[in-house]
Amino acid sequence: MSTDKLAAKAAEAASSGDPFIFMFTVFVLAVFIGFFVVWSVTPALHSPLMSVTNAVSSVIIVGALIAAGPADMGFSKVMGFAAVILASVNIFGGFIVTNRMLAMFKKKPKKVEAGK
Numbered sequence: 870m871s872t873d874k875l876a877a878k879a880a881e882a883a884s885s886g887d888p889f890i891f892m893f894t895v896f897v898l899a900v901f902i903g904f905f906v907v908w909s910v911t912p913a914l915h916s917p918l919m920s921v922t923n924a925v926s927s928v929i930i931v932g933a934l935i936a937a938g939p940a941d942m943g944f945s946k947v948m949g950f951a952a953v954i955l956a957s958v959n960i961f962g963g964f965i966v967t968n969r970m971l972a973m974f975k976k977k978p979k980k981v982e983a984g985k
Contacts, residue, residue, distance in 0.1 A: 926963070929956045 930953055937949030 926956045926959045930960070 933949045933952030933956060935949070936945050937953060938946075
């Protein structure tokens with residue numbers, strides 16, 4: 870069999886499966902990979918990763934604004950508005966937490982003793 874026929878049979882077999890099973894498999898793999906990636910991060914890298922997470926949330930806001938943009942009132946507009954609100958809370962909360970964590974590493978000024 871030629872490689873073109875093999876590729877055509879593979880594409881046909883992949884497209885004939887249940888889409889729910891395919892998407893569920895991707896979801897389960899993403900959960901496992903995410904779990905192992907997050908729990909293998911050292912504490913020293915936590916603050917920089919929080920900042921990256923805030924950047925990802927800002928991309929989510931762009932997509933949510935696009936979803937909330939249609940003129941007709943529908944499910945996508947409501948979900949887009951909810952996504953804008955939740956991503957905004959995530960971004961601002963993440964920056965507050967990151968700021969507080971970085972403040973813990975700042976050197977505190979030494980107190981000057983009176984009378985010396």
